Amino acid sequence: MLVAGGTVVDQGGSRRADVLVKGEVVAEVGEGRALRAPAGADVLDASGCVVAPGLVDLHAHLREPGAEEAESIETGARAAALGGYTAVVAMPNTSPPADSAAVVRQVLQLAKGASCDVRPAGTITLGREGRVLSPMAELAALGVTLFTDDGTGVQDPGLMRRAMEYASVLGGVIADHCEDAYLVGAGVVNEGAVSSALGLPGRPAVAEEVMVLRDLALARLTGARLHLLHLSAAASVAAVRAATASGVQVTAEATPHHLALTQEWLAGYSTAFKVNPPLRTSADMMALRQGLSDGTIDVIATDHAPHPPEAKETSMCEAAPGMVGLETALAVSMTVLLDPPGSLSSPGRDNEAGQEHWTGLPLERLLAAMSWLPAKIAGLSALHGGPVAPGAPANLCVVDPARKWVVRPEKLASRSHNTPFAGQELTGKVRHTLLAGEPVVVAEEAQR
């Protein structure tokens, strides 16, 4: 198969090149010259497109087993492929949770034949109850590289310390959802002007900051690798920046929704915007972008959180937190982060005011944050995240950076349609996705 007419962008930089794929691997990269398709080979049109290593998501809730009404591994992986992902780390807060070899094996089994590589994460504690360590060595032996109780954080600092110590020799990473449950209370939106005006209980930014500071101190103590999930607050970014400078082994992610949206979107009590941690102020949003720009935040991860309509069509207090993201993550990120930056239609002045100071990110940095850096964190670099070079596995994402499209929730391949970007015009769309040499998305259509 020949991927023809595109511009390859990977950790080696950017160059106009056709890519010839044979079997599961890249056979040839025709830098600066057109390659000819061998007789009988398919040609994928990549003209005007960026040909990048397939994207890697560290944070997707695929809901299977247990909540198949929201998503399955099959539908979630299809959504991922349409979004340009070739590998997705499946969060372990399923029912039952991935706290045993049996569930991890089940997820791996279900993932066979899926539209992308699905890598189960394991829990840190049994039942995600924060009391007893899960069998991390046994899970690691099955290939689990990321351990998290995501959905909630590990509240007990003594237990978190032991988890880090225990995991430090397993080659994995401890990933924490940083929110202190006591400070969060019953909060549903960011604490501040918007929560006060709406009369909704607030989740303060300091609940995240306190947990981030605790985890950083414990990572320093234990020497463990720490990954901080979906950071949302400016103070957290500052804390990570300082810790990184002092040698703590920490990586961090931010989500497209926290990089693109602010608390002002909650003004109409739309549950589509309810998420944990909550959308915060434009100052927080800009601090996340700055963190991404200077490398304090390594990764853009989706926190893809599908929910069926009935879980969202209720009060703000009862509505399930979270939003789908796999099919929109790259486009949202390209739309709001790339140089020159575009913008979404916006609910308020505050949102616009903050964005004036954003100068934009180079495409290479964006792709690093969505492909090779997450691949490295999840221990998948041998298979995913490039570089696009002869002999490398042909996990590729071909994206048209100029293609404008409007998000229609009902058109999403995910089983759930709870996107906060409904009706938004985005710039940038995945045209083709290749998984181990096989085109799983062709001309914006899923093939599996």
Place this chain on the structure above:
Amino acid sequence: MSGRHLLGVGDLGAEGIGEVLRLAETFEEVGRRPIPRVPALRGKTVVSTFFEESTRTRLSFELAAKRLSADLSTFSSASSSLKKGESLRDTVLTIEAMGVDAFVVRHACAGVPAQVAGWLSGEASVVNAGDGAHEHPTQALLDCYTLVRERRARFGAEPQRPLALAGLHVAIVGDIRHSRVARSCLLAFSALGASVTLVAPPTLLPPALEGWPVEVSHDLDALLPKCDVVYLLRLQNERMEGQFLPSPREYTATYGLTAERARLLGPSALVMHPGPVRRGVELAAEVADGPASLVTSQVASGVAVRMAVLYLLLGSGALVGA
């Protein structure tokens, strides 16, 4: 009132509030008749949908609907509909499908009346009867009505239009943070020209007050001599034991309107409370029952004000017989 719904005091403005107050006066007269009923909303169907328990507000709305000759149905569910597998939206649309002109909505979570208004496919109106810690607009309207009426009756104070409370200094005291009444009242009082001071310990104030038309004080004693109106909020049980306050005793000592503290008030100062009063906690019994208290008068205004609201939202014909 210009809109189809009453979701918050902000929907009204000074003119809208004035319109409700003038109409409430007419309806109060109806309430004194031997047969206190007008056919103004004959053929209209009002459903009171209370997802949170309430006795007084529901009764008051239901009496108002009946006195306007509307057909009234009641939906009451303290438990979450989600637990039964039906979404809140499904519940609302099911009721709408039965043919309803107005939903009177109360919910423990802020925003539900606005969500209901967004879900409806037809022309039905939504009246917010209290949503979480957001708003309780009819309570604020009846408080404005009571205040204007009592000031006229007691001091011959004719209200200016549209700023019927111009020049008054109102202190709202207590658990502002969790109070929908406080939010609606401060918006309504200040819309009518009053200056509002919130008095509470920091734990019982909203986390951010930027942009609110209020001052904040933590010293009730210093404020009382300057107040024309002291509006006390009910201290909920769950706030008294726990982390917001050390004890009800300490609250009363610091922020309660005790008999002793009430002596700091000027001779024409008035005392209000949305009820039910916790006697001896936020308000001493002798003050609640004393001459400065408007507590009973507030309750009495509720039906007429809610008649006015329902009529303005639903009424199409003239006020026959009124």
